[in-house]
Amino acid sequence: MERTATAGPSGPPAPSGRPLPPDAVMDEGADGGADTAVADVPVQVSQALYGMPQQRAHGTVLGGGRAEPARSARPAVGFRGLRGLRPWRLLPSPTGTPFTFGYAALLAVTSLVARYADPAVVDALQQSSSTDVAHLVRAPLLVLPASALWIAGGVVSAYSLCFLLVLTALERRIGGLRTAGVFLFGHVLATLATEVPVGLAVLTGRLPGSSAHRLDYGISFGVAASLGALAGLLTPWLRWPLLTLFVGMLVQDLAAFDDPMTSCGHLIAVGLGVATWPVIRRWRRTRLAEAGAAPGTA
DSSP states (O other), X not given: OOOOOOOBTTBOOOTTSOOOOTTOOEEEOTTSOEEEEOSOOOOOOSSXXXXXXXXXXXXXXXXXXXXXXXXXXXXXXXXHHHHTOOGGGGSOOXXXXXXXXXXXXXXXXXXXXXXXXXXXXXHHHHHHTOOSHHHHHHOHHHHHHHGGGOOTTOTTSHHHHHHHHHHHHHHHHHOHHHHHHHHHHHHHHHHHHHHHHHHHHHHTTSSOGGGGGOOOOOSHHHHHHHHHHHHTTSOHHHHHHHHHHHHHHHHHHHXXXXXXXXXXXXXXXXXXXXXXXXXXXXXXXXXXXXXXXXXXXX
């Protein structure tokens, strides 16, 4: 119901028909009528008035004629978080994560070769790219990168999905070249950390000579190091459960003693990734500064 202006104890309405506040002073003319009202009268409105639909858009009038800007309605935090969720960013793309996308395409090709090519050809290719002691002594610069072109267990292995999710997330935060550096850092050092003791044990007679020709290839060391590095860029409530779960799985594999050397290599690779946290965080800040983004953005 719309309010109407009526004369009350404060005096008659203004000539324009709008009601005057109680402390308005009228200037009476010679004939005793109300001619004009004093203009500089502060108006105080503590709440919205009926019949004025525009007042929320244009602000609230305060004393002295000042207007306070209207506050825009904010969406609920939950809805805002859902609206900002972009699940497709979990997977690599040619423009957003070119290193991970190209590497994944190459691994898909080698996985198809391993599945459908002649078994003798596949065995020869994998043997020539194995990082066993014999090949590391003869051609380390060739076999170290070549061994990361094969996925142990094929594209259906758990490390394939882990590779896509971890390297995509890491590359979106620090860039492609730096992600490649972290991957190779973990892959190379974890391989040397597991194969050099084997070579020394063969030389001292603690292991047979056949141990120097053990078939060793795959991406798991690089993925484990990348996961350890990525954890340093996550919030604590996600970082520590992720590391606890992953390291717990690796310890369980080591306790099973099915392949203790590889299990030790995985733990070493995670530790190498964690050791890169100071560098990774500095790279992250540099990338944000280059992009002109705020430090709190993902």
